[in-house]
Amino acid sequence: MQLIFTSNGYDFWRDDDDGRWNAVPQGDAPPTHCSYASPVVIAGLKNVNLHLSEIEWPSPRKVDEVNWQPLVTFEDQTANYVHGFEAGIIWLRMQAGDAEITETTHPENRETLINIANVCGYAIEIEPSGFEGWDNLKATKRPKRGSLTIVK
Numbered sequence: 705m706q707l708i709f710t711s712n713g714y715d716f717w718r719d720d721d722d723g724r725w726n727a728v729p730q731g732d733a734p735p736t737h738c739s740y741a742s743p744v745v746i747a748g749l750k751n752v753n754l755h756l757s758e759i760e761w762p763s764p765r766k767v768d769e770v771n772w773q774p775l776v777t778f779e780d781q782t783a784n785y786v787h788g789f790e791a792g793i794i795w796l797r798m799q800a801g802d803a804e805i806t807e808t809t810h811p812e813n814r815e816t817l818i819n820i821a822n823v824c825g826y827a828i829e830i831e832p833s834g835f836e837g838w839d840n841l842k843a844t845k846r847p848k849r850g851s852l853t854i855v856k
Contacts, residue, residue, distance in 0.1 A: 705734045711747070787813045791820060798824035798843065805843040808833060817841060 708718050714727040717734050724738030727747065778785065790813055797805050798820065805826070809817060814830050821828035826843040833840045 705738075707734070714747070716747075783810075783812065786810065787816065791816050794841070794843070795820050795824070798826055798845075801845065803845050805841070807841045809839050809841045810837065811839050814839065817843075 705717050706720055708716050710716070710730055713730050715730050715732070716725060716727045717738065718725050719738040726735040726738040728735050778789070787810060790807075790809055794805060794807060794809075794817060809830070811832070817830065818828055821843050825846045825848070827846055828841065828843045830839050830841050832838075
């Protein structure tokens, strides 16, 4: 069992034998078991807001050394497909009315994501994450404005 990184008060551990992951509150003893899930899925289950820019590494290491793997692999690996899929997820969350959305996104998608936010009534902030090829996005639902009624 190896401590890989810490984020938002949780230590993320990986089993050296089979690559499985788990997370425990920061400073607690290592977990006794790990799951097949990725760190992103585990973070979601434990309600940890996981962003690459907020990760504290226990020793100098690079993201590539952590051996992140996608949960789903797509046949179409083109940038256009990836950007469309990414924007589609954010579009769905905005259409569902999520009050606040935080995601890690691709810089090439900024303009599209800003357009989606404007159409859906969200204030949006997009900043470089500190990792090449990734941005941090934060979108907040704007309060609805009053409607206009014309009276004769």
